[in-house]
Amino acid sequence: MQWFDALVQGVLLGGMYAQYALGMALMFGVMRIVNVSHGDLVILLSLIGISLATSFGLGPFWVMAALVPLAVAMGWILQKVILNRVVGDDPLPSLIATFGLSLALQNLMLQIWSANSRSLPGGGIESRSVEVAGIYVGLLPVIVLVFATALTLCLDLMLKRTRFGRALRAAAADVEAAAMTGINPRAVYASATAIAVGILGFAAVFQSLRSTVAPADGGAQLVYAFEAVIIGGMGSVWGAFIGSMVLGISQAIGFRIDPGFGVLAGHLVFLLVLATRPQGLFGKS
């Protein structure tokens, strides 16, 4: 029963990680870029959300309604101002630019919000639980999982069914050939990053509802997103989703064994996948 509980907790934790991992998988798939400041953007959005909630007395839903468009705009600006200038075959410029951005963002947040941990008041939603098949599960984690599944589904449908999705997949497969077919790569890139960061707007609300956030937390979120993407296998949104579940379950079970072992268990599963199935659980070799 205790292990089943860990499994449930892990799946729910995975729902959180999926919301980070989707954007990272999308950006890497299309541009071969890893945005090192991915996790810091989650924290930045969370802190903005918390400040909005405390200043204007907004509930979580309204915070989300404000954060998602803001996140989309941030992603679009990030691409236009920084990433469009560093996208290319050489991974170094994009890594260095986003690494510098991460350093600047972390310390900027430290100045504005101080090093204290904060969380978003959820009006009781964070402590309520529902009974599912005999065990009590927190309502919030279930909502997180539902959102994560819905976001993954939407992203998958968008990629498969829409004009923009086809353009995105074409640019991911061969950007020069995509341009020869009339696609403007920079416009596609800007939209992809806007979506990737936009999803972080949802993630920020849930992250600050279910636990506390502090300016230095971004690095860990980046690492979880990365591990989820690699475990699941690059190049598919459902891979990122399943990878997030595997990571969440590993951490939850590790945590049950010893509280100091939780995060490490996730890392070890990641290394194990890298050693035995480097293309990821769902990747094609």
Add this chain to the structure above:
Amino acid sequence: MTSVPLSPTDATLPKVTVRRQTASGRVALTLFVIALIALVAMPWWAKTGTIRMILELCCYIAVAQMWNMLAGYAGLVSVGQQAFMGAAGYAMFVLAQTFGVNPFLAIFLSLLVPAALAVPCYLLLHRLDGPYFAIGTWVVAEVFRLVASNMGWLNAGAGMSLNVMKDYSGFERNVAMSLLCALLILATIGGSYWFLRSRYGLALIAIRDNPVAAASQGVNVGRLRFMIYVAAAVGCGLAGAVYFMAQLRINPPSAFDPMWSNVAIFIVMVGGIASIEGVLIGTLIYFIADRWFGEYGASYFVVLGVMTVLVALYARTGIWGAISKRWDAPWFPISRHLILKAEDRA
């Protein structure tokens, strides 16, 4: 001094020599030797505080140069070299404090640990594509930190102290620190220079310019990258062992501090990637900035971060890149120039 006549018997080819040293290079080499001697002689001209400060400076140079070898030449961008600094630091503390090995001997023995750990790390990480490699190195450093935090015989999260150093007099410790500074610079800067001028260096420059073309010319790209990765782990390990010996204390957050990656990246990118000159210039800038603006804390790091972004966007070759575009006077010349012999031209 390194003129090599090419095919002197072949009458159809013009006689050429390969020039590998320049006037600026000879001046710089002399200054380098003088600097090494000055480092060794520190106990006789510097106070303990100054020696400690210079030791920190030497560690920055060493770590930055190792990062430069990885990112600038081998095309391996790492944000987790602190893994090997901490690993060697801990190994040194365990050997000296737990097993009673002479601390100075322990520094050298401890280098086996980063070397041995770098092998499986590389074998796992090289499977990751481009930018994912970088994040992978970060995970490895995190794993090392978490393992150290959970290990009883490393005193877990509380860390260890190097009490055995109390057995040595202040002067003896200063002598040791000075010798280690000189050795650290000789090994990382001198070693890199020697490596870049060797036949491996040629292959490395070929990889940097175009990995695919280099591979087709018979350069074993994978093996060379592996060698550099292990060598960089050992170089960072040496810097870590020396740094934490001077600190006398080690704990998981300090041993595996990502700050080292921030600093190395800043130094190399601002100074100028893929050049030893850039590392020296970048370190000097960072060191002065740190002394002057370090007290501003967060805002200082915001500026550092923004500068790193700007360099990546607008000045990829850094300060040394801008200098060497204007003046061809390398301090550490590694290129080969073919010189036609004047008497044969007629």
Add this chain to the structure above:
Amino acid sequence: MMETLSTSVLSTHGLVARYGDFQALYGVDVTVNEGEAVALIGANGAGKSTFLRAIMGLLPVAPDMVRLGGQPIGGTPTDRMVQKGVAIVPEGRRLFSGMSVEDNLRVAVDQAERLGRKGGWSLSRLHQLFPILKEKARTPVQSLSGGQQQMVSIGRALLCQPKVLLCDEISLGLAPKVIREIYAALPEIRGQGTAVVLVEQDVGLAQSATDRLYCMLEGRVTLSGRSGEVTREQIGAAYFGGSHAVV
């Protein structure tokens, strides 16, 4: 050239292009008239593909060096060239691997719609031209045969509704029967009023399929003339060296 500017749809004027330090084109003048088929022949490395890439905005060139309908458009980004009515069947086909035949083609349909390009090509017309593409609509492009892939690549370019279609070695690596099948589509393509530029290694094929031809050597045009009128000797001289001849 003998033709006047008013009928030329695409022309280059002293086109110069380089890859870094390596100069690949040394002042190339080529004119393509409306609805005309022009062949570009020459040995490997003569600069034929570079010429097409330079027109498509994949290499930096000065605006005046390339004109479309008389307007200077050199150096225009590739996607904007498509918008202006130039499409390319690139060397090596360059399909979007991992996507189905239909999705590959729909990308072009999408973009033509987005860019407001209208023309006679539709998926159903393309299926009449190459029936196999209908049959294989759901197949991932990487599992098609070389000839079928080439048909997808041509189809993708046609669905961009071009005024000028640039074809880079569409016969390369294909069986003679498949080449005939693909070349049989040319009259239909030209029937839409689309001008065609064919880069082709097979001189005989190039001569029979086009109105005029240009021969290139080391980044320069060494021969130009009516495809049916140039002799084997003239082509031989232009192919391997000699002076520029106008027939």
